[in-house]
Amino acid sequence: MPIDWIWGLIGGLMIGSAASLYLLVNGRIMGASGILGGLIDGTGRDTAGESLAFLAGLVLVPAALVMLFGPAPTHLTPSLVIVAAAGALVGIGTRLANGCTSGHGVCGISRLSLRGIVATVFYLIGGGLSVLVFRHVLGVI
Amino acid sequence: MRGFFAFLAGSLFGAGLLTSGMTNTTKVQGWLDVFGAWDPTLAFVLGGAILPMAVAWRVAAQRPLSTLGSPFPAKPAPTVGHNLVIGSLVFGAGWGLAGLCPGPAMASLGFGGWGGAVFILAMGAGMIAAPRLRARIDRLATA
Numbered sequence: 001m002p003i004d005w006i007w008g009l010i011g012g013l014m015i016g017s018a019a020s021l022y023l024l025v026n027g028r029i030m031g032a033s034g035i036l037g038g039l040i041d042g043t044g045r046d047t048a049g050e051s052l053a054f055l056a057g058l059v060l061v062p063a064a065l066v067m068l069f070g071p072a073p074t075h076l077t078p079s080l081v082i083v084a085a086a087g088a089l090v091g092i093g094t095r096l097a098n099g100c101t102s103g104h105g106v107c108g109i110s111r112l113s114l115r116g117i118v119a120t121v122f123y124l125i126g127g128g129l130s131v132l133v134f135r136h137v138l139g140v141i
Numbered sequence: 142m143r144g145f146f147a148f149l150a151g152s153l154f155g156a157g158l159l160t161s162g163m164t165n166t167t168k169v170q171g172w173l174d175v176f177g178a179w180d181p182t183l184a185f186v187l188g189g190a191i192l193p194m195a196v197a198w199r200v201a202a203q204r205p206l207s208t209l210g211s212p213f214p215a216k217p218a219p220t221v222g223h224n225l226v227i228g229s230l231v232f233g234a235g236w237g238l239a240g241l242c243p244g245p246a247m248a249s250l251g252f253g254g255w256g257g258a259v260f261i262l263a264m265g266a267g268m269i270a271a272p273r274l275r276a277r278i279d280r281l282a283t284a
Contacts, residue, residue: 004162008182011161012189018153019190020197025146027207029214030154032244037268050147055247057151062159063251072159074253075167075240076260082238087246087260089235091267094243096228096275101242102154104229105187110194114219119229126233127173134238136176141238 019106026050031103032058033094041095077141097123143209155248161186164249166240173237223282224275 019030028047035051038044044051066072077083094100097119099108104123108116134141162168162182171180201213236242241249241260249257 004168004180004182005185008161008185009189011157011159011163012186013193014153014157014160015186016157016190016193016197018150018157019194021146021153022150023194023197023201023207023213024204025208026143026150027209027211027213028147030150032154032242032247033268036243036247036265037271040265040268041272050143053144053147054151054154057148057153058155058244058247059250060155061152062155062164062248065156065159066252072164072249072252074164074249074257076253076256077166077239078256080256080259083256083260084263086235086239086241087263088267088270089231089238090241090243090246090260091235091264091269092271092274093228093230093232093235093267095268095271096224096278097232098225098228100232100244101187101236102244106190106194109187110191111198111216113216115217115221115225118221119225122226122229123233123236124173126230127237128175128233130234130237131170131173132176135170135174141170 015102015106016110019102019110022054023107029103029107030054031099031107033090033100034098034103037091037095079140082141093123093126146209154244157190158245158248161189163242163245164253169240169242169245170237224278227278 022028022030035054039048039051099119104116104119109120158164163186168180168182171178172183206212246260250261
């Protein structure tokens with residue numbers, strides 16, 4: 001749809017504003033994999049309280065918005081094997097690389113961090129190759 | 142106070158992910174589908190997110206501490222190791238395979254059905270396994 005990019009831009013500005021708020025008020029990097037991963041493996045014990053509060057907002061508010069304004073289909077593949085494999089790859093990869101789309105992409109690129117830029121280039125290459133192979137070569141997604 | 146503002150930031154992040162279409166795996170896979178029906182929406186999402194954050198980093202550079210008193214995170218040394226490259230490629234492979242990255246996976250947990258919960262469980266397992274894999278990769282890299 002032609003108006004999709006406008007929603008993309010508005011949503012993007014909201015994401016960037018959220019990251020700005022978390023940085024300027026709490027002094028923290030808004031990286032989704034870092035916040036969750038720190039809670040899971042215990043490396044983020046010192047900031048566990050604000051991490052949990054952050055995740056509560058992240059999970060509850062979109063669910064509430066969907067209840068108020070109607071469904072937002074995720075179109076996630078029904079294959080639980082693919083979903084589990086993808087989840088494992090995302091979990092391993094983001095912890096090895098120390099960040100994902102929000103931490104490296106949004107927070108890293110915006111401060112011209114070399115690591116953020118390099119990570120973003122490589123996860124885009126990985127994602128492009130993944131869709132190429134699994135959709136166009138193997139035809140499983 | 143820290144918890145309140147963290148909740149606020151998480152809420153705005155989640156609302157933004159929902160608004161932008163990042164929780165729609167079809168759109169994400171369309172963005173990564175450079176050799177098929179390419180969907181440029183995510184370029185606007187990333188661009189729109191980087192704009193306010195670039196301003197925020199400039200504001201932070203002029204302040205000694207954040208509003209709630211903690212220091213700003215230091216800029217990481219510009220060193221690119223094998224874990225950054227390998228990890229990003231692996232993350233990208235999973236991102237393309239299901240069309241979900243960690244933020245949108247959590248944002249859609251409340252309305253995305255059981256598949257989304259399975260994704261989060263597998264992601265958590267991967268996060269727990271990652272340090273052991275990292276040690277193995279480091280040994281191979283220095284061998």
